[in-house]
Amino acid sequence: MGRLVALSLLGISLALLGERFLALRNRLKASGEVESVDLPNCHLIKGIEAGSEDIAILPNGLAFFSVGRKHPGLHSFAPDKPGGILMMDLKEKKLRALELRISRGFNLASFNPHGISTFIDDDDTVYLFVVNHPESKNTVEIFKYEEEENSLLHIKTVKHELFPSVNDVVAVGPAHFYATNDHYFSDIFLKYLETYLNLRWANVVYYSPNEVKVVAEGFDVANGISISPDEKYIYVADMLAHEIHVLEKHTNMNLTQSKVLKLDTLVDNLSIDPSSGDIWILRIQNILTEKPTVTTVYANNGSVLQGSSVASIYDGKLLIGTLYHRALYCEL
Numbered sequence: 001m002g003r004l005v006a007l008s009l010l011g012i013s014l015a016l017l018g019e020r021f022l023a024l025r026n027r028l029k030a031s032g033e034v035e036s037v038d039l040p041n042c043h044l045i046k047g048i049e050a051g052s053e054d055i056a057i058l059p060n061g062l063a064f065f066s067v068g069r070k071h072p073g074l075h076s077f078a079p080d081k082p083g084g085i086l087m088m089d090l091k092e093k094k095l096r097a098l099e100l101r102i103s104r105g106f107n108l109a110s111f112n113p114h115g116i117s118t119f120i121d122d123d124d125t126v127y128l129f130v131v132n133h134p135e136s137k138n139t140v141e142i143f144k145y146e147e148e149e150n151s152l153l154h155i156k157t158v159k160h161e162l163f164p165s166v167n168d169v170v171a172v173g174p175a176h177f178y179a180t181n182d183h184y185f186s187d188i189f190l191k192y193l194e195t196y197l198n199l200r201w202a203n204v205v206y207y208s209p210n211e212v213k214v215v216a217e218g219f220d221v222a223n224g225i226s227i228s229p230d231e232k233y234i235y236v237a238d239m240l241a242h243e244i245h246v247l248e249k250h251t252n253m254n255l256t257q258s259k260v261l262k263l264d265t266l267v268d269n270l271s272i273d274p275s276s277g278d279i280w281i282l283r284i285q286n287i288l289t290e291k292p293t294v295t296t297v298y299a300n301n302g303s304v305l306q307g308s309s310v311a312s313i314y315d316g317k318l319l320i321g322t323l324y325h326r327a328l329y330c331e332l
Contacts, residue, residue, distance in 0.1 A: 178255075233258065
């Protein structure tokens with residue numbers, strides 16, 4: 001009898017593991033094929049060879065690129081080179097991406113940038129928020145962009161126990177932001193287990209110098225985060241659930257869910273067109289209505305770009321970044 005019970009338990013365990021494995025493949029879209037959707041006026045951006053995981057564009061056309069992300073299990077074309085922040089002026093005729101100098105005292109050797117966001121203060125000071133993973137840790141770095149020197153002055157490193165696995169950030173003040181945790185755990189093995197079991201423990205945290213709190217939870221893998229042009233809604237990409245969550249922002253900075261948009265693709269970083277409010281990951285128009293319009297503007301099977309992670313728009317110009325590969329510039 002004992003052997004029969006043990007055999008039954010083993011069978012149940014194997015069946016459960018098999019079901020979870022198939023479910024994970026579906027969440028990862030592992031068996032899907034990409035049908036290319038081309039644009040006529042595109043070219044690769046010189047100077048970006050090892051990833052441009054996130055892109056943020058200022059109203060004046062200056063674009064920041066987060067480059068050189070390193071992650072366990074993820075390929076890198078520049079494994080021995082630290083990450084950095086590049087800039088491109090989209091108003092120039094001859095576009096080029098140049099690395100910004102960062103002020104002394106900041107540990108450049110371990111710089112491992114991930115998601116980024118900008119904030120412009122009332123006095124026109126530009127702040128750049130960067131999710132950083134130095135030596136596999138989790139911090140948010142706050143820089144001030146110094147236009148005359150074309151450099152970044154490091155202001156502050158934010159660490160907190162509520163940031164076990166920070167992915168992306170959206171700035172809402174000079175030292176205030178929302179951030180996504182793509183996992184509940186910081187340990188790499190526990191992260192894989194969490195994903196495999198689909199625990200949906202990922203969350204969104206609000207940070208200010210006076211208060212830090214979880215404001216939304218229950219995500220599979222909370223990834224990209226952004227804010228609507230009127231600053232009334234926060235958008236969160238749940239990557240493996242293939243969803244965009246629309247969250248209403250309240251005066252106390254808490255969030256409540258307004259709607260969820262289901263998509264048929266993995267979703268990473270979110271960029272907002274400030275003039276139309278369109279969300280770029282695909283192109284999502286009128287997301288607050290009952291029937292948003294979803295359009296695939298560009299898709300590639302890996303022959304040009306591998307592992308796209310972000311699309312940002314400025315004045316008819318589209319920038320597409322990747323996890324570890326190259327970046328693309330297109331004129332729409």
